[in-house]
Amino acid sequence: MTTRPLADAAAPMVEALAVRKSFGDNEVLKGIDLTVGHGEVVSLLGPSGSGKSTLLRCINHLETLDGGEISVNGHLVGYRRHGGKKYEMRPREVAAARRDVGMVFQRFNLFPHLTALENVMEAPVFVKGVGRAQAREQAHELLRRVGLPDKPAAYPFQLSGGQQQRVAIARALAMRPSLMLFDEPTSALDPELVGEVLDVMRGLARDGMTMIVVTHEIGFAREVCDRVVFMDGGVVVEEGDPAQVLTRPTHARTRNFLSKVL
Amino acid sequence: MSSPSVTQAPPGYADEPVVRLRHPGRWVAAAVVVVLAAMFLHFVATTPQLRPDLVLGYLFERSILRGLLVTIELTAVAMVVGIVLGTLLAVMRLSDNPLLRWVAGGYVGLFRGTPILVQLLFWFFLGTVLPRVSLGVPFGPELVSVSTNTLITQFAAAILGLGLNEAAYMAEIVRAGIGAVDRGQTEAAQALGMSPGLSYRRVVLPQAARVIVPPTANELISMLKLTSLCLVIGLPELLTTAQLIYGRNFQQIPLLIVASIWYLVLTTLLSIVQARVERRMNRGVAGASPRRRTRPALSGVRP
Numbered sequence: 001m002t003t004r005p006l007a008d009a010a011a012p013m014v015e016a017l018a019v020r021k022s023f024g025d026n027e028v029l030k031g032i033d034l035t036v037g038h039g040e041v042v043s044l045l046g047p048s049g050s051g052k053s054t055l056l057r058c059i060n061h062l063e064t065l066d067g068g069e070i071s072v073n074g075h076l077v078g079y080r081r082h083g084g085k086k087y088e089m090r091p092r093e094v095a096a097a098r099r100d101v102g103m104v105f106q107r108f109n110l111f112p113h114l115t116a117l118e119n120v121m122e123a124p125v126f127v128k129g130v131g132r133a134q135a136r137e138q139a140h141e142l143l144r145r146v147g148l149p150d151k152p153a154a155y156p157f158q159l160s161g162g163q164q165q166r167v168a169i170a171r172a173l174a175m176r177p178s179l180m181l182f183d184e185p186t187s188a189l190d191p192e193l194v195g196e197v198l199d200v201m202r203g204l205a206r207d208g209m210t211m212i213v214v215t216h217e218i219g220f221a222r223e224v225c226d227r228v229v230f231m232d233g234g235v236v237v238e239e240g241d242p243a244q245v246l247t248r249p250t251h252a253r254t255r256n257f258l259s260k261v262l
Numbered sequence: 263m264s265s266p267s268v269t270q271a272p273p274g275y276a277d278e279p280v281v282r283l284r285h286p287g288r289w290v291a292a293a294v295v296v297v298l299a300a301m302f303l304h305f306v307a308t309t310p311q312l313r314p315d316l317v318l319g320y321l322f323e324r325s326i327l328r329g330l331l332v333t334i335e336l337t338a339v340a341m342v343v344g345i346v347l348g349t350l351l352a353v354m355r356l357s358d359n360p361l362l363r364w365v366a367g368g369y370v371g372l373f374r375g376t377p378i379l380v381q382l383l384f385w386f387f388l389g390t391v392l393p394r395v396s397l398g399v400p401f402g403p404e405l406v407s408v409s410t411n412t413l414i415t416q417f418a419a420a421i422l423g424l425g426l427n428e429a430a431y432m433a434e435i436v437r438a439g440i441g442a443v444d445r446g447q448t449e450a451a452q453a454l455g456m457s458p459g460l461s462y463r464r465v466v467l468p469q470a471a472r473v474i475v476p477p478t479a480n481e482l483i484s485m486l487k488l489t490s491l492c493l494v495i496g497l498p499e500l501l502t503t504a505q506l507i508y509g510r511n512f513q514q515i516p517l518l519i520v521a522s523i524w525y526l527v528l529t530t531l532l533s534i535v536q537a538r539v540e541r542r543m544n545r546g547v548a549g550a551s552p553r554r555r556t557r558p559a560l561s562g563v564r565p
Contacts, residue, residue: 060453062449062453092457095452095455095456095457095458095460098452098453099454101453105446105449109444109446109449109450111447111450111469113468113469113472126464127460172453172454175454175455
C-alpha cells in the first residue's frame, strides 16, 4: 500500500471553491468557499437545512459535487486532475483518499456486530493491514484516551449514547487522520451526556487536531473553535472569530439565528 | 374545612386474600383436545390396515434408505445452487448498472411466476425441443455438441428445476437482508477508507446475515419437502421409492407413513440446527442474548 505524499505545508488542510450541490430541484449548496488551515478548529453553524451537514459530507466525498471543487491536504477530493480535465476516481481510489480523514456521525453508526474494541481495530486491521496485536494495543490506548478503558468487550447496544459516540471518535482516530469531521456529534444525545463527548473533542482540539464541527453547541463553538462559519440557505453568511461572530454578528440572519438558539 | 379527604385503608386490608382470574376457556379447550386425541388413538389401535409391522419393516429397508440419501443430496445441491445464484442475483438487483438490475428482475419474475412442477417437467422434457446442446461461437461453428438427453439426466433436471427456482426466492431474501442494514453503516465503513467490496464483506453482509439466515433455513426445510415433486420425473428419491413399493404391494398408507417419518426426522434436525445458528448470529443485538438466558443479561441498558 503506497502512502500518499505528506501534505505540503503551504497548502491549506481543506480548500473548498465555489462548491455547489443539489438534491433534485433543491439546491443545498450555492457556491461555498471555505479554507481551513492546519490545526485549525472550525465550527459550521446555521439553521437546519442551511447545507452545513451536506458541505461536511462533500469534504469526505460521501456526496458528489455538482460544481466547484474541494481539496484536502492539497489533493482534489473525488477527482484526478489531468491535462486540464477532472477525471472521476474509481471507488477504490476514493476509499484510499478517505483514510486521511476521520468522520463522526450524528447517529454514531458503530458496527453493532462488533465490540467496542473490535470497532476501533476494524479499519487499521482490514484497511491498513496493521497486525492484530499492534492494532489491539492501539485500540486499548484510544479507548483510554476517550475515557472508556473498561469497556473494550462491550457491544454498542450495551453502551449509553455518549459512550457510543466516544467509541466512534476512537474508531475514527484509529486511522490516524490529519482531519476530523464531526457531523452534529451531540445532537442525538440526552442533555446530560453531551458534556462527556464535548470533553473528548476539547482534548483533541488541544492536541492540535484539525477539526470541522457541525454543531448546535454555541458554547463549545465559542470556547474551543478558532473560527465559526455561519451558513444559511446554502451560502456562507459570515465567518470569523467566535467572539466577534457570536456576540456582535454583522448580519441580520446571524442575529436572528443566535437569538433563537442562545 | 375543605382539606382533601384521603382514603385511609382500614388495618388488615393488606392481608386480604387475592382471588386469581379464572380461565374456564382453557378447561374447555383441554377437554376438546383430550377427546380428539382419544379418537385418534382409538382409530390407530383398531385399524389393522395401518400395519405398524410394515411401517417398522420398511423404515430401514435398503431402497428406502437409498431414496432418503437421494433426497438429502438433492436438497443440498439444489440449495447450494439457489443460495449462490440467489446472492449473485440480489447483488445484481442492487447494482448501479441498469442492465444487470433488469436482467435479475426478469429472472426473478420468470422463475417465481411459473409453478415449480412445470419447471421440473420443462427441464426434463427439454430434449424434445432442443435435441442437442452445443458449445461454440454463437451463430457460428460448433466446438462440442452433446445430446440433451445425455446431458440432462433425471438428477440434472431435478437440480435445474429446484435450484433455479430456489435462486429466485433466495434473491429476494438476500436483497431484503442487505436492504435491512442501515445506510449509516455503509457510510461509516466508507468514511474509514473501506473499499465497496470490503465494506460489503466486513460490515454489510455480517449484519444482513442475521436477517437472511432465518428465512433461508425455512427455504431449506421447504426444499427438503419440495424434492418429493421429483416423483413426476421418476427420480428415485424418498417419495418415489415409497410409491414404487406400494405400487407392488398396495400398502399405500403404511409406506406414506414411512416416508413421512423420515421427512419429519430431517425437518426436526434442521429446525434444531436453525435455532442454534440464529442464537449465534444475534451477537450485538439488544434484547437477543447470544447465550440462552431467561432474563436479559443487562437490565436497565439503554436501547
